[in-house]
Amino acid sequence: MYSINICAYAVMSNHVHVVLHVDKQGANSWNLEQVLTQWHRIHKGTLLTQRYLKGERLSEAELQTVTDTAEVYRQRLYDISWFMRNLNEFIARAANKEDECTGRFWEGRFKSQALLNESALLSCMAYVDLNPVRANIATTPENSRYTSIHSRIQAMKCNSNTSELLPFTGECEQHDSKLLSVGLPDYLELVDTMGRIIRDDKPGYINSNYAPILSRLGIKQMHWQTLTTSFEKLFSYAAGCEVTMRKFKQNTNRQRVRGIKNAKLLSHAS
Known part of the structure; x- marks a missing residue:
């Protein structure tokens, strides 16, 4: 629904990491009906936007109000703050329902960093995907559940795409600027190499006795x-x-x- 692509994620026991690509151009290409439809998938909208989508007759003044409202929605649909607001609210409600409690779930507002070039993007993605390994709750990236790299590997084994993730070059038939510019095997090797580096500030790493990840996966x-x-x-x-x-x-x-x-x-x- 948002014009925001997920590059990588890791769901940990007490926090979540996400690497996002904001597709402002995609949001700006949506027409009025597309903007309202996307917004109404997660919010009720206003009485006028609801009437517009139902195809009801509106006056010129009402149509102008709908147009102005849609432009506000359009900007929100590629806004990271609004994205995280909805994501955090969904997680908090689900967790509180599971724990049968109410009240504040998150300690504070999310923190974000801008990734200004490809090397920063890939490094951050690898850092996120290696979180379970670094926390010593997984031994390798391919058995790191609730991460994007695990999701990509499972999809690769089934010869399918991970539609919720921004694809690497070669993962789909798209030819546009939104594809991650490296191939999945190259990225897997990058994660595997970074994960073998022993860090004093982290308890976990990929054991040097393990074969390279492409060999482990039979690629x-x-x-x-x-x-x-x-x-x-x-x-x-x-x-x-x-x-x-x-x-x-x-x-x-x-x-x-x-x-x-x-x-x-x-x-x-x-």
């Missing part, structure tokens, strides 16, 4: 490169590992499905 760089550069040529009606491709062939009563041989690439890359 071969050449297979991944082939997939991300020739995906449409390699597959036709469907794409997946060899087992899922053969099930698709059987379930759709097809005599043949182009790409079953190429499915071995996905088996080796996931």
Whole structure:
């Protein structure tokens, strides 16, 4: 609903980390109805905006009021403060309901830092994804539950996308400026390398006896490169590992499905 993309996240026992990309351009491209629809997914709006979306007849003065209100909503929909306000409220309500209590849940307002270049972005993402390892509650990134890197790895194993996360280059067929400019395997290697560095101020790190993360996950760089550069040529009606491709062939009563041989690439890359 917000014109804000999530690059990375880590949900810890008493705090949350998120790395966000604000898509102001995307919000500015929305028309009046799109802005109101997005806002009404999380807020009631006003009586006039509700009437407008129902298609009721409004006077010129009322339409102008709706337009002015929508511009306020548009700015809020790419505002980090409003995003965090709704996120924190949702978590607080859920936690209080679970604990059967009321009252203030968060200690204070969130803190934020601007990431001004690609190296800062990737470093911060890796820092966030390594939180469970550094806290010594996970041994490797791939078993760090409730993190973006865990979510990406699970999606990769299922040959799907993590739609809630801003994709890396090669993770989807998009070709726009919102893609993270490195490939997922490169990012995994970055996280793995950073996680092996022993820090005096943190109890956890990735054991040096573990194989590199791409080896642990069975990813071969050449297979991944082939997939991300020739995906449409390699597959036709469907794409997946060899087992899922053969099930698709059987379930759709097809005599043949182009790409079953190429499915071995996905088996080796996931």
